[in-house]
Amino acid sequence: xxxxxxxxxxxxxxxxxxxxxxxxxxxxxxxxxxxxxxxxxxxxxxxxxxxxxxxxxxxxxxxxxxxxxxxxxxxxxxxxxxxxxxxxxxxxxxxxxxxxxxxxxxxxxxxxxxxxxxxxxxxxxxxxxxxxxxxxxxxxxxxxxxxxxxxxxxxxxxxxxxxxxxxxxxxxxxxxxxxxxxxxxxxxxxxxxxxxxxxxxxxxxxxxxxxxxxxxxxxxxxxxxxxxxxxxxxxxxxxxxxxxxxxxxxxxxxxxxxxxxxxxxxxxxxxxxxxxxxxxxxxxxxxxxxxxxxxxxxxxxxxxxxxxxxxxxxxxxxxxxxxxxxxxxxxxxxxxxxxxxxxxxxxxxxxx
Amino acid sequence: xxxxxxxxxxxxxxxxxxxxxxxxxxxxxxxxxxxxxxxxxxxxxxxxxxxxxxxxxxxxxxxxxxxxxxxxxxxxxxxxxxxxxxxxxxxxxxxxxxxxxxxxxxxxxxxxxxxxxxxxxxxxxxxxxxxxxxxxxxxxxxxxxxxxxxxxxxxxxxxxxxxxxxxxxxxxxxxxxxxxxxxxxxxxxxxxxxxxxxxxxxxxxxxxxxxxxxxxxxxxxxxxxxxxxxxxxxxxxxxxxxxxxxxxxxxxxxxxxxxxxxxxxxxxxxxxxxxxxxxxxxxxxxxxxxxxxxxxxxxxxxxxxxxxxxxxxxxxxxxxxxxxxxxxxxxxxxxxxxxxxxxxxxxxxx
Numbered sequence: 001x002x003x004x005x006x007x008x009x010x011x012x013x014x015x016x017x018x019x020x021x022x023x024x025x026x027x028x029x030x031x032x033x034x035x036x037x038x039x040x041x042x043x044x045x046x047x048x049x050x051x052x053x054x055x056x057x058x059x060x061x062x063x064x065x066x067x068x069x070x071x072x073x074x075x076x077x078x079x080x081x082x083x084x085x086x087x088x089x090x091x092x093x094x095x096x097x098x099x100x101x102x103x104x105x106x107x108x109x110x111x112x113x114x115x116x117x118x119x120x121x122x123x124x125x126x127x128x129x130x131x132x133x134x135x136x137x138x139x140x141x142x143x144x145x146x147x148x149x150x151x152x153x154x155x156x157x158x159x160x161x162x163x164x165x166x167x168x169x170x171x172x173x174x175x176x177x178x179x180x181x182x183x184x185x186x187x188x189x190x191x192x193x194x195x196x197x198x199x200x201x202x203x204x205x206x207x208x209x210x211x212x213x214x215x216x217x218x219x220x221x222x223x224x225x226x227x228x229x230x231x232x233x234x235x236x237x238x239x240x241x242x243x244x245x246x247x248x249x250x251x252x253x254x255x256x257x258x259x260x261x262x263x264x265x266x267x268x269x270x271x272x273x274x275x276x277x278x279x280x281x282x283x284x285x286x287x288x289x290x291x292x293x294x295x296x297x298x299x300x301x302x303x304x305x306x307x308x309x310x311x312x313x314x315x316x317x318x319x320x321x322x323x324x325x326x327x328x329x330x331x332x333x334x335x336x337x338x339x340x341x342x343x344x345x346x347x348x349x350x351x352x
Numbered sequence: 353x354x355x356x357x358x359x360x361x362x363x364x365x366x367x368x369x370x371x372x373x374x375x376x377x378x379x380x381x382x383x384x385x386x387x388x389x390x391x392x393x394x395x396x397x398x399x400x401x402x403x404x405x406x407x408x409x410x411x412x413x414x415x416x417x418x419x420x421x422x423x424x425x426x427x428x429x430x431x432x433x434x435x436x437x438x439x440x441x442x443x444x445x446x447x448x449x450x451x452x453x454x455x456x457x458x459x460x461x462x463x464x465x466x467x468x469x470x471x472x473x474x475x476x477x478x479x480x481x482x483x484x485x486x487x488x489x490x491x492x493x494x495x496x497x498x499x500x501x502x503x504x505x506x507x508x509x510x511x512x513x514x515x516x517x518x519x520x521x522x523x524x525x526x527x528x529x530x531x532x533x534x535x536x537x538x539x540x541x542x543x544x545x546x547x548x549x550x551x552x553x554x555x556x557x558x559x560x561x562x563x564x565x566x567x568x569x570x571x572x573x574x575x576x577x578x579x580x581x582x583x584x585x586x587x588x589x590x591x592x593x594x595x596x597x598x599x600x601x602x603x604x605x606x607x608x609x610x611x612x613x614x615x616x617x618x619x620x621x622x623x624x625x626x627x628x629x630x631x632x633x634x635x636x637x638x639x640x641x642x643x644x645x646x647x648x649x650x651x652x653x654x655x656x657x658x659x660x661x662x663x664x665x666x667x668x669x670x671x672x673x674x675x676x677x678x679x680x681x682x683x684x685x686x687x688x689x690x691x692x693x694x695x696x697x698x699x700x701x702x
Binding site: 100115116118119120121125127128129130134135136141142145146147148149150151152153154156157163175176179180182186187251318329338339341342343344349 | 400414434437445446450467476477478479482483484516519522539639701
């Protein structure tokens with residue numbers, strides 16, 4: 001993204017317009033200020049989630065993407081409304097960037113009926129069919145074959161949609177990835193494979209899980225166009241994604257992006273993080289995508305510290321409202337437990 | 353049991369009340385399945401078939417022979433040996449509005465796709481709070497009897513029938529082979545169809561334009577008054593043969609074909625037990641944790657006081673299915689074993 005693509009209005013106005021809850025989260029969130037605000041929104045949301053986890057408002061597994069926001073905003077925000085997203089269990093950022101309402105996400109983590117999965121999914125299984133956000137898959141690489149199938153349907157019906165599939169470096173070791181990559185390349189399917197390489201499969205480092213750690217090079221061996229991208233730089237991620245999407249749409253072929261990033265927090269709230277050198281984490285924090293871009297934009301005069309302060313206030317209010325709404329939201333009635341098991345409603349699952 | 357024997361017993365099993373209509377045509381189970389696919393693809397452009405060797409080869413069991421030539425490569429798709437990927441692709445395509453039929457060569461191979469079936473196909477609707485629908489049909493071969501040894505011969509229908517969110521079917525007759533696919537494709541939820549390998553050559557007659565069959569109910573294939581034999585898929589023919597043998601010994605056996613393995617049609621089973629008061633469940637799977645165990649438990653829970661004898665189960669010996677013919681035969685439920693179990697139930701033996 002270049003400075004010439006800026007729009008009129010103050011940075012704050014532009015960014016606020018870009019990142020409030022929209023149908024897809026895509027419209028206009030492409031100004032540098034918009035990207036920055038979107039990342040900040042995810043960061044603050046997740047910090048709140050960690051706090052609420054400690055307060056036992058959120059339970060189960062909670063996987064935070066703090067440090068990886070540039071991938072969520074750079075990739076997911078570049079998609080068109082008709083495109084699909086298939087994600088993983090570390091997907092709060094992806095869902096927010098897609099425009100899934102923060103209130104629905106928070107309510108889901110509170111296990112409420114107003115949650116985006118009716119309280120049946122929780123943090124790992126956020127869904128929003130209307131926005132073509134297909135989860136929230138907690139089986140590492142389990143979403144990839146489904147993404148290939150969504151793209152197969154588009155291929156068969158002549159739809160211009162692209163299916164973006166986000167997964168991690170851990171998934172790259174799974175057979176389902178290799179099967180899916182081969183199938184998408186073999187059948188010329190419009191899939192954008194986005195490998196969010198944060199260098200750890202839970203507690204196992206890249207070098208301890210892969211004989212060849214250059215994942216982009218390995219993906220290329222399937223005959224796919226394949227690029228490695230600095231996943232800590234949102235503008236680079238956005239540019240690469242935009243190019244990749246154009247390529248997939250024009251050619252009907254899959255494309256692979258390796259987004260090299262890092263999570264600053266532990267794998268989950270259960271993880272004591274014994275396997276990483278604190279110095280390594282500190283080193284990566286120097287590439288934190290949010291302060292780096294803030295500084296850059298302030299220096300260029302594209303954003304002021306007052307803008308950032310105002311975003312913080314707005315985001316804080318949005319989060320507070322989401323928490324309050326989740327707290328007040330009803331629980332799904334236990335009588336509805338077997339609802340949605342099949343299309344015919346309750347009954348089948350209650351057979352005893 | 354040879355296919356010819358199976359044919360004969362199946363004809364008798366249909367109560368001999370419906371002799372072949374004048375327009376009936378001779379067919380086989382395999383051809384009936386093929387015709388079901390042909391009809392589905394003609395009627396609905398969203399239907400397509402994919403799996404290993406379904407196209408050029410014509411299907412590992414020749415079910416899809418000729419379909420590639422008729423419908424083209426978009427709709428009859430040869431896949432790589434990637435069970436997880438092509439099953440998952442079926443799930444994704446179904447979610448996006450297509451009506452895929454995924455063929456998996458055998459139930460043993462389907463274990464490579466079990467993640468997709470359980471964690472996605474059966475789960476997505478509920479886990480998403482009802483937002484997603486997976487109208488996918490998965491077909492696969494099951495069962496032993498062809499000396500294919502321990503990695504091509506198992507009967508794991510019960511594993512699939514364990515999973516909430518799936519409908520599981522076991523066509524054991526020509527009518528069901530011909531008629532189950534279309535209603536399965538109309539189901540907004542995933543349906544798994546098990547074809548027992550010994551049935552493909554089953555022959556008989558079908559009307560020229562047979563209608564669809566229900567995919568809800570079990571069927572009484574032979575009426576009787578003394579003992580109920582519950583069977584499905586590959587064991588139906590054996591149960592019907594056993595019923596013939598029992599009739600010659602003066603014991604009137606009713607044979608219930610489960611047809612639908614999930615959700616189980618309790619009512620038909622319970623009604624039969626209420627008539628006969630004795631139950632033998634025949635299942636080619638290992639007994640432990642099997643469908644036979646489930647049927648037995650349901651009858652014990654819901655019709656305990658109808659029973660005049662304890663429930664008998666005839667299942668496979670709990671070993672991996674061996675290659676040698678005599679060992680394989682000894683592993684599987686056979687007609688004499690079913691007859692003995694029924695005689696015990698009515699108090700004639702043991």
